[in-house]
Amino acid sequence: MSYELNYTIGSIPLEKLKPKKVRKNIELTLWERLYIPEIVRGMIITTRHFVQNMAGFIFPPNGKKRRVFTVYYPEEKLTIPIAYRGRPVLVMREDGTERCVACGLCESICPAFAISIVGGERRRENEMERYPVTYTLDMSRCVYCGFCEEVCPKEAIAMSDEYEELAERDRNRMIYPKEKLLVSEKRLKNRIDYVRKIYSKNNYNAK
Amino acid sequence: MSDLKKTLPTEYMVLNMGPSHPVTHGTVKFLVTLDGETIVDFVVDIGYLHRGFEKMCENSTWEQVFPYTDRLNYVPPMINNVGYALAVEKLLGIDVPERNKYIRVIASELSRISDHLTNVAASGLELGAFTAFLYFVEARELVWDMLESLCGARLTSNYVRIGGLKNDLPEDFKDQTTAVFKRCRELWSDVDKLLTKNRIFIDRVRDVGIMPPDEAIAWGFTGPCLRASGVPYDVRKANPYLVYDRMDFEIPIGEKGDNFDRYLVRMEEIIQSMRIVEQALKEIPSGPINVDMPEYRWQSKDDIYNKIESLIFHFKTVTEGIKPPPGEVYFAVEGTNGELGFYLVSDGRGKPYKCRVRPPCFPLTAAMPRMIKGSLIADVVPTFDMINMIGGECDR
Ligand code: SF4
Ligand code: SF4
Numbered sequence: 001m002s003y004e005l006n007y008t009i010g011s012i013p014l015e016k017l018k019p020k021k022v023r024k025n026i027e028l029t030l031w032e033r034l035y036i037p038e039i040v041r042g043m044i045i046t047t048r049h050f051v052q053n054m055a056g057f058i059f060p061p062n063g064k065k066r067r068v069f070t071v072y073y074p075e076e077k078l079t080i081p082i083a084y085r086g087r088p089v090l091v092m093r094e095d096g097t098e099r100c101v102a103c104g105l106c107e108s109i110c111p112a113f114a115i116s117i118v119g120g121e122r123r124r125e126n127e128m129e130r131y132p133v134t135y136t137l138d139m140s141r142c143v144y145c146g147f148c149e150e151v152c153p154k155e156a157i158a159m160s161d162e163y164e165e166l167a168e169r170d171r172n173r174m175i176y177p178k179e180k181l182l183v184s185e186k187r188l189k190n191r192i193d194y195v196r197k198i199y200s201k202n203n204y205n206a207k
Numbered sequence: 208m209s210d211l212k213k214t215l216p217t218e219y220m221v222l223n224m225g226p227s228h229p230v231t232h233g234t235v236k237f238l239v240t241l242d243g244e245t246i247v248d249f250v251v252d253i254g255y256l257h258r259g260f261e262k263m264c265e266n267s268t269w270e271q272v273f274p275y276t277d278r279l280n281y282v283p284p285m286i287n288n289v290g291y292a293l294a295v296e297k298l299l300g301i302d303v304p305e306r307n308k309y310i311r312v313i314a315s316e317l318s319r320i321s322d323h324l325t326n327v328a329a330s331g332l333e334l335g336a337f338t339a340f341l342y343f344v345e346a347r348e349l350v351w352d353m354l355e356s357l358c359g360a361r362l363t364s365n366y367v368r369i370g371g372l373k374n375d376l377p378e379d380f381k382d383q384t385t386a387v388f389k390r391c392r393e394l395w396s397d398v399d400k401l402l403t404k405n406r407i408f409i410d411r412v413r414d415v416g417i418m419p420p421d422e423a424i425a426w427g428f429t430g431p432c433l434r435a436s437g438v439p440y441d442v443r444k445a446n447p448y449l450v451y452d453r454m455d456f457e458i459p460i461g462e463k464g465d466n467f468d469r470y471l472v473r474m475e476e477i478i479q480s481m482r483i484v485e486q487a488l489k490e491i492p493s494g495p496i497n498v499d500m501p502e503y504r505w506q507s508k509d510d511i512y513n514k515i516e517s518l519i520f521h522f523k524t525v526t527e528g529i530k531p532p533p534g535e536v537y538f539a540v541e542g543t544n545g546e547l548g549f550y551l552v553s554d555g556r557g558k559p560y561k562c563r564v565r566p567p568c569f570p571l572t573a574a575m576p577r578m579i580k581g582s583l584i585a586d587v588v589p590t591f592d593m594i595n596m597i598g599g600e601c602d603r
Contacts, residue, residue, distance in 0.1 A: 020457040081356035108526045111271040145274040145365045151525050153511050198374035199508040205495045
């Protein structure tokens with residue numbers, strides 16, 4: 001039993017919709033029903049993959065241990081792209097203080113309500129400056145969305161490339177205080193440049 | 208057999224399948240009443256993955272909804288992002304730059320490829336074809352690597368913004384696509400050879416879970432399952448959004464509406480989606496990706512760092528959210544399972560008054576009893592695989 005193709009969508013002609021029938025081989029041929037040739041064909045495909053993988057082990061390409069798709073984590077690691085959003089970290093200036101001014105934008109945009117900040121003031125180089133007295137990031141809530149990085153007006157928080165050792169057995173230990181979040185400027189330089197690039201003016205429509 | 212039944216009265220057996228059953232991809236429970244191995248009654252029990260998406264949206268600003276939409280149908284999150292962004296843009300009445308539209312098409316189609324790969328791989332796995340699963344998971348891995356280099360995450364993409372995008376395409380994206388698609392096509396043809404004419408597979412899926420076209424329309428089917436019944440309805444063609452009207456692609460349709468047709472439609476759609484991505488990458492113009500409307504799209508970092516008025520306005524839009532005019536819109540995109548619609552109501556404040564999702568797999572799941580009654584219990588597996596119910600989307 002098969003149905004006539006007489007369904008049109010509104011007034012759109014069938015030529016525009018370009019339907020393509022994909023139903024194939026309603027009845028299998030005797031050859032296919034015989035089963036053995038099909039098994040042989042399948043075996044050829046799987047054997048080809050097996051031999052290719054085997055060759056990948058025996059003749060590795062230069063500078064690599066093997067040429068197979070599997071990555072032997074944790075001995076080997078993938079190279080992750082610059083766009084990768086790992087654990088959010090606070091940018092630490094060279095003198096060990098944080099760039100953050102406790103403006104609270106990241107706290108209010110965070111869709112998971114993972115950030116809580118208590119702001120204060122301190123003296124730095126004869127100037128009064130705002131700083132976060134406490135900056136707590138609940139890693140058990142964070143969804144790695146990257147909004148905190150996108151809204152921060154001070155380049156003070158960035159998504160690092162760290163994705164390891166974030167799991168804990170105890171949720172309380174996943175609440176990261178400021179000290180655990182600080183990462184030096186130098187290590188985050190690539191990411192900060194990248195952020196500056198992707199949100200730069202030339203990506204915006206000129207008026 | 209019938210004589211035997213008369214003399215040997217049998218009892219119906221009620222069986223709970225799920226909620227933690229390997230074939231219930233999300234978490235869903237079937238209450239199956241069996242007469243021997245034949246299904247007499249079938250009740251689908253959904254709601255195990257209900258997280259209150261719509262209520263959460265009402266308590267967050269319009270931008271903050273994006274990470275939540277990632278978690279609807281979590282295999283192709285980009286399509287959810289795009290659908291929500293387009294709905295909000297329709298509410299605002301703004302148009303996005305050309306380059307943005309092309310990138311959104313590329314991202315959606317890559318997501319669609321990854322979803323169909325997952326679906327076919329998983330159904331192969333559950334019917335015993337582990338090899339096909341491994342091949343397609345490799346292909347999916349490659350596609351996800353591309354998405355990762357594009358948006359920074361494999362599944363929780365959070366890539367599209369209202370009136371813009373998070374970032375532009377990476378520089379080597381075109382070469383990467385060529386290499387990945389070459390490998391994907393190889394793996395596709397391998398899996399095609401392994402499954403399409405495989406008698407074990409065909410015996411399990413053919414003539415199982417049949418849905419005639421008129422009933423499919425009545426049940427509210429959309430997407431591959433409706434097309435498998437022979438109705439050439441695709442939102443991308445019937446109601447083109449973004450730049451789909453400039454793309455040359457075909458809608459695969461089946462004839463009988465059984466599981467075999469659904470499988471074939473999905474396989475063909477992978478190829479068609481690859482064609483769309485290639486065309487879009489060829490035609491993509493250069494230019495900006497965001498609208499320059501500080502009231503709707505957060506401003507560029509250059510402005511925020513250097514201009515005090517931009518900074519102040521930035522604070523205002525982030526904390527209060529953008530403020531669309533009061534009104535309501537419905538906008539649908541072609542999700543991987545069918546029409547994914549967003550119905551938004553704004554009361555002029557920074558938060559959605561209502562954000563309703565039309566999940567494409569809800570009508571499909573609802574029609575499970577219709578498709579499965581009278582067949583054997585083993586047919587539940589391929590049928591449920593092929594409608595591709597995703598808990599996160601169905602239960603929200
Ligand atoms: S990445 Fe997202 S969820 Fe995590 S702290 Fe930043 S804004 Fe919050
Ligand atoms: S947005 Fe930036 S400056 Fe403001 S509180 Fe967050 S990290 Fe600090």
